[in-house]
Amino acid sequence: MTHVQLPDGSVKPYPVGTTPLTIAESIGPRLAKACLAAEVDGVIVDLQRPLPAAPPERPLQLKLLTERDPQALGVMRHSAAHVMARAVMRLYPGVGLAFGPTLAHGFYYDFDLADRIREEDFAKIEAEMARIIADAEPFERFELPRDEAMAFCADLNQALKVEHVQTGLADHPTLSFYRQGEFADLCRGPHIPDAGRIKAFKLLSVAGSHWKGNASGKPLQRLYGTAWFSAKDLAAYLAQMEESKRRDHRVLGKQHGLFHISHDVGPGLCLWLPKGATIRGILEDFIKAELLKRGYQPVYTPHIGRVEMYETSGHFPYYRDSQFAPLFGHPAGAFVDRWITQLETGELTPENERKYFEFADLLECRVPEYQLAAPREARLTALKAWQGQQERYLLKPMNCPHHVQIYKSQPRSYRDLPVRLAEFGTVYRHEQSGELNGMLRVRGLTQDDAHQFCTPEQVEEEFRQTVQLVQFVLGSLGLNEYRVQLSLRDPQSDKYVGSEENWQRAEQSLRHVLGELQLAFEERAGEAAFYGPKADFMVRDCIGREWQLGTVQLDYNLPERFQLEYIGADNRPHRPVMIHRAPFGSMERFVGVLIEHFAGAFPLWIAPEQARILPISEKMQDYAVRVEGQFRDAGFRVRSDLRPEKVGYKIREAQLELIPYMLVVGQREAEEGTVSVRDRIEGDLGSMPVAEALTRLTVEVKDRRIRQTAPPAEPVAPVEDALGEAHEY
């Protein structure tokens, strides 16, 4: 017998091998019909999956999943991926199947296919899918031992699946498959009972991908789709995608003159236009004031630094590929650099080496110690010695080494700690061209950076305060929904530096403080920086999209590498701990996210132009200018629209420019000393004395009030990790 406990708490016995479906039927036919899958002890399974034995004192926890459960949505989408693959196989015979997992809002399937799938082809694939769904054939699970499974995949001509059974699933003695009509696929499942349960779906896009996500792996075509339990849900999702498009910061940034990326300056290099710069300046002032209150000290550091310093920090060797090339003082600098690299990797043939040697002379790079007959190590030493004597600078990819030098510039006592050095530091990173995206991913960015140097005992308190700062900062901008990701190292990987002990200590501290602050956080292995673990703030915007913004990182490593010290109470030198943190992340990215979050309609305290004075006719110009002066004197960013246009035209324009307040002034206002206030959200608020309007706006700024122009519809919720590692097979 097995014992099953339902969500209402009741425990009932059933014969072993009973399926969730049978149980559902025993409860009621309507439920049985509505069920899509079941959750047994937290694991989602097929309705037809026999239940294992369980004693009455530890019954199986069974939850029957219907359309109301988000997990069921994930299961259905995975089935939709199978349906799509089946349709593609019918239309493109010989297609190879890779993986087809679910996503937060849909699914994809990777295909190995010589023909190019284009968006024009979607209609016919969707039509084929619709046929398959109309047939409503069941998904049937079956299992095979490894050898048979491999032979089965080979028979189906699915080479990638065979490879995956051999490699990724090497430790699985038996493998499961799902069959649906003529279509069978290696798959962990689970699936919905039959394809007829897919009520609304749509193919979204096609793009390239690689086998097993490896950039050098076999190129595949990835077909993206989404599926829902009702046409209404699908429509809501598509509407949200439209909304994302409407909020695109690149479009709004251009429209409202916030920033510009010029072909002539270079890709990924952001030009802040006056309005964008105003927004950034306000945010910077806001942070600076906050840092002052919290004991930070401002510093400024140069945009370049010696390569050797970044070799010490580890950034240069680790991130070489995504940095701008070093600036060499000697014309042969880059040449010698390549020479060294080739010598080190053994790529250099004796003949080429002779050429290098001759060419070096032409470039007036004289290395007398370099002997072609000498051992390789000696030749390398000679070249490196030459290189060491030359000027070699790096555009700074990180601020930390510079701040470390400031820490080191004087002896430090434990009484001085924590030392908190803050700088809006601009850094340059040569991001891959395909990664660039408006302000969200750029090659030159300014971090609202700071480095805190503290004693090991102070780490937790310092970390706590820093997390609270990030919370305060995000909250001030109306970004109140976020989750914290605790990014830890991948114990398998060798990309991390530093001792095991320090890593454990650092990870433990972060975990402890986050727990204490009662912050919901999830741990992610393999996401840490190479020098330490970090807490990343994943912020949800008003239409439900997540952005990684602020970050707080713990670092026991750089202090080690740079031999940082402070004198302790025992009068002996000790090693401090560093915290790297940036509440916004980068100004570029943060402002980009804010543009999308507010759809360009910034709250009054941030808006580049807070109010515009609109005289009814040219006769009221003098009064308009006088009012403008009064607002400007009170610290507002205002201007007057003195063009000889009708007021309706001026209002329309100001409204489209998302100016928070319009102050209409005509004959009446001029006589009474009032302004007619128009709010961009509420519309006409009527006339009021200038002083009253000033107070109104002043309060709104002081409270940093956030009023959305158009409160967006309830975001379509993502299905989180519905099937975990389902794509593994």
Place this chain on the structure above:
RNA sequence: GCUAGCGUAGCUCAACGGUAGAGCUCCGGUUUUGUAAACCGGAGGUUGUGGGUUCGAUUCCCACCGCUAGCUCCA
């Protein structure tokens, strides 16, 4: 960087082998205006760059630059 698609006036788009067009913006004029668009006129282009095919290229081909989506990456 990879795969695919795309680069036409300041912006949004049309023309797709045969003299490059519209709306908005901009400029000039008329109108002196009361809460989302007054009217008239004008200017604006080496069709991303460089080659090639052709009598003729914005259109077809190649290379480069850039943009977009996705992949990979993100200190």
